[in-house]
Amino acid sequence: MIDTPGGRGVRRLAIGLAVLSCLSFFTTAWIFSAVSREQEIVSQIVKHLPESDSEVASELKGELVLQRGLLLLLVIDFVAAGVALVFVVRAYLSSEQSLEDVKVLSSDILASMDAGVITTDPDGVLTSINPRGQMLIGLPHSEHPPHDSAIGHNISEIGHEHASLEEIFEESRRFEHPIRDRDYRITRDGHTQTLRAGCTRLHNRAGDEIGFVLQVRDVTQKALIEERLRRMERYMGLGSLAAGLQHEIKNPLAALALHIQLLCERLAQETDDTEINESLNILNTEVKRIGDVLDGFRNYASINDIGRSPVDVGELISKLVRLLRPHAEKQNVTLKMSAPEQTLELIQADSARLEQVFLNLALNAIAAMPNGGTLQFLISGEDGGIRIDVIDTGRGIPAEIQSKIFDPYFTTRSDGTGMGLALCDKIIRQHNGNLDFETSPQGTTFTVQLR
Template structure:
C-alpha cells in the first residue's frame, strides 16, 4: 500500500488487515521499492507521491514482479490517467475515497489474477517436466539392455577376479584389492543410476494398503543407523506420545521415499550433527518431517529441486528426489522443502490416512 496520506494509509491498513490481508505500508516510491524486494501479491499505489509518479512506480513494480498485480488509486481521475494506468500494467483503477466493499471486491479480483498467474506457471512447469519424462522413457527403452548387459558382465568378472585375489598372500592382496574394489563401487553406482532411469520411466502399478507409519520410521532409522554412525551423525526419531493412524500406500515404496530423504539428510549433515525424523497427524493426513543440520536448500533452488535431472551434487543422476516426488504424488500426498529449526533443510511429507476400514491406532 503506497500513499503519502498517513491517515488514509492507516485506515486502509486497518480495513484490509481485518479482512485477512497482510499489509505493508509505504509513503514514498523509495520506501515502496524497498518493501517490494520482499515480494508482494498486490500493490495499491497512489498516483501522486512526494518523490515520483505513481504510474511510473506501478510499471516498475509490475516489471519487477510480473506475477503480481497493481491497483492504482487517485483522487483526480482523468481519461489520460486512466490510459496511463492501463499502459503501466495496472489491473484496476479506483477513485479515492473508495467504498470499502468496492476496494475489497477489487482486491479479491486482483488476487484471483495472481492465483491464475501461479497456476499458469505451475502448468508450464509440469509441461516441461512431462517433456523430460517422455525423453527419459524413450532413451531408457532403447538403452537399458545395451547398458545393463555389459555392466552385469563386468560385475561378474570383477567378482571372479576378487575371489582369485583373496586367495593370494595377504601382503599381495592390498595393492590389488584397492583398485578392484574402487571399480566395483563405480559399477554399482552406474547400476543404481540405470535403475533410477528405469524406475522413473516405467513406474509400477499402484496397489495401496494400510501402512503403519510408526513401524515405517523405526525400520528406516534402524536400517540407516550404521551409515549414520560411519558418518558420525546422529540419526534420531523424535519421541511421540500421541497415536498415529495408518496411511494408505505401499510400504515398500514409502520406505524407499523415507530412506532417500534420510540419506540426503545424512550426506548434507557434517560430522557431529543430527538428523531427526518426526511424525504426526492432523485431520485426514499424516505428516513426516526429515530435518538435517546441513547448509539448507537455497530459496532459488527449492522450485526446481524435484525436477528430473536437476541436482546440486557433483555426482548422481538428478532423479532421486524426482522419483521420491513421483511416488508421493502417486500416493495422493505432498512433498515440500523448507527450513529446519536449526537452519538446515526440512523435507515435509504428507500422506492421506487409510480409509475404507477401521483405523487401528497404536501408540508411537
C-alpha cells in the same frame, strides 16, 4: 472523501433557494407590518373626516385592499418557494445518501477482494490501500485506511522484501505500459510466500492520469501446484526411453562387466601387477556405477503402478529410526520421533517404497549435519490423511539451488547420482500425496502428505 460536480451544484442551488426564501419571508413580514400600520392610520383619519371627504377615504381604502391582495400574492409566493426548497433539500439529502451508499459499497468491494489494491499518486506516494493489501505487505489492519501509517509514504518505504513493487511501479511509469503477473517471494513467520503483482495507470473520469494502481495476490498454493506440474512433466513420456536405454545399454554393459570379471580372474593367475589390478578395479566400479544410474533412471521414468497394502506409517518410521540410530550416532546426530497418542489410521501404500523415501530423506538430512545436530520425525493426522515432517538442524538449502533439488541427476554431493529426491517425489505422487520443503539457515523441513 469522494465529491462530484453534481453534488456541489445541488448544494449551491439549495443554499440559494434558502437565502431567497429568507429574503422573501422578511420582505413579506415588512410589507405586512407596513400595510397594517397604514390601515390603522387610515382608520384614525376616516373618523375625523367630514362626510364630504368620504369618497376620497373610500378610494384610499380600495388602494389598501389592493395592497392586501398583493401581500396575499407575496405570501403565496413565499409558501411556494418554501415548498420548492423542501423538495430541493430532500433531493439534496437523497443524493448525499446515494453518494454515501456508493462510497460504502466501493469500500466494501475493496475490503472483500482477495487481492491487495494499492493506489499511488504519479510520484509513487501511497494514497490508499485495502485491508487485504495491508495484510499482504505486512501492515497492521486499520478500520480507517486514511490514518494508516503507510498512507502518505513513498512506495519505496514499504519494506525491502517488497522491493519488487517499487521496480514494477518504476517500470510502468518509465515505459508507460501495464505490468502483469510478476512473481516475487517473501518470508513471513518462517514460511515462504509467493506474491504476484501488477501495475496499471489510474485515470479520473476526465481521462487525466492521476496515479497508479498496484495489485498484489498471494499465489503460494498456485505456485506449488505449478511446480508439482513441472516435476510431473519431467518424467512424462520417459517410460519408452527408459526401456530403450535398458535394452541398448544394460545388456552390453552386463556383458562388459562379465568379461572384466573373467579378465580379472585370468590376470590374477598370471601376474601380480598392481597397476593392472587397480585399472581393472576402476573399470569394475565404473561399470557398476553406470548400471546404478540406469536403474535409477528406469525407476524414475517407470509408469508402472505401485502395489498397495495397509501400512502403519508410525510403525514404519519407528523401524526406520532403529535402523538409522547407529549411523546417526557416528555422525553425532540425535534422532527423535514424535507421534500423536491416538493411533493413526492405516493407509493403502507400498511400504517398501515409502521406506525408501523416508530413508533417503533421513540420509540427506544426516549428510547436511556434518558437525552433528538433531533429526526429528514428526507424525500427525491432517484432513483425513497423515503428515510426516522430517526436520533437521543443518545449514539449509541455498536459494540458488532450491528450484533444482527435485531435478533428475542434480546433486551437490560427489558420491551421489542425483536421483534420490527426484525418485522420492515421484513415489509420493504415485501415492497421490505431496512432497514439499521449507528451508532456512537454521535447518530444513521436508513434508510428506499422504491420504
